[in-house]
Amino acid sequence: MGTVTRGTTNPNRLRRMDRWITAVHGAELRRADDAVAVDLGYGAAPWTAVELLQRLRTVAPRTRVVGVEIDPARVAAARPYEREGLAFRHGGFEIPLPERPLLIRAANVLRQYEEAEVAEVWARLCARLAPACADSRGGLLVEGTCDEIGRRHVWVALGPEGPRTVTFATRLGSLDRPSDLAERLPKALIHRNVPGEPVHAFLRDFDRAWAAAAPYASYGVRQRWIRAVRDLTADWPVTDGVTRWRQGEVTVRWGALAPRG
Incomplete structure (x- = not known):
């Protein structure tokens, strides 16, 4: 489900988003017996999925990453990079995995869509997240946009219940x-x-x-x-403090920035 993106990417482009994910969601990943993260729409090269695995495993060594792409040719090109904990699958917003992931990262994916389509895509992806339970807030969807070399980035964080926060991050x-x-x-x-x-x-x-x-x-x-x-x-x-601000970040509750009407 979805359409093929331009697929442009660069190594280290998503470092700011990944750094934030490990800081705010690392504990959830560590607690899971089988933590699965999805790099949705990784593009023409698999660099972002490879880097996501490396970064998540610094805080949650058992995490597995699955790169999901709607273009079969991109999946075929990424397969040589598969290794223990890293796989690539053909698919889109339906997230073609048997399990419900603890993390879905969708960077620079919805940029080409119409604004009216965003809510439906968010709802579909949130429905695929691991559910909340007594000791967990459930999975996390991180959806946003950055420049070509990752100096400026803004993303929305969503849980199974919907949008939670907006983060602004910059060099x-x-x-x-x-x-x-x-x-x-x-x-x-x-x-x-x-x-x-x-x-x-x-x-x-x-x-x-x-x-x-x-x-x-x-x-x-x-x-x-x-x-x-x-x-x-x-x-x-x-919602955050000086530790995150020092990284060139600030996170605000979604409800304060949500569109009117």
Whole structure:
């Protein structure tokens, strides 16, 4: 289910997303007896799936990764890279696995779709996640967009119940102002960056906080970012703390940025 993407990818492109996943979802993966992660729509080359396995296994050594691609030729090209814990399958949004994965990563996949199609795709993918239980929040879907070399990235995190948070992540040295990240908003938000929509108000306030934090630039761009995010917390439900902010990240509850109407 779905359509073939352009398939462009580069090694290390998804490092920021992977770093966040290992930090916030690593414990769930470690607790599982058979943790399965899916790299959905990995593209014309298998680099992102190979890297996902390497990064997840630093926090959860038993994790298996399955790369899923809708283009059979790409699956055939990836098969020589299979190894213990890494496999490739032909498929799409139906996620053709017998088990329900603890993680589905879909980076730069929905960019080519219409905004109206996003909710249905999200619902289909969330339904394939491992369910929540007494000691687990269940699986995690991470869906977002980044630039070609992974300097700027925005993603939505969803659980079996639906969207939870939005994360903005950047290489701080490449940033002029936080609203530069608007061009990498995921499909659910990119057309909502207009006056009257919450995501537009958030980026406006972020730019104002960034400008007010300019004196902290003498201590480095990281300190300026931390100060700007700290100021944002007065009006926006930021869910993370300084440890993540130092990485050039900030995560906000989905409900605060969700489109109106």
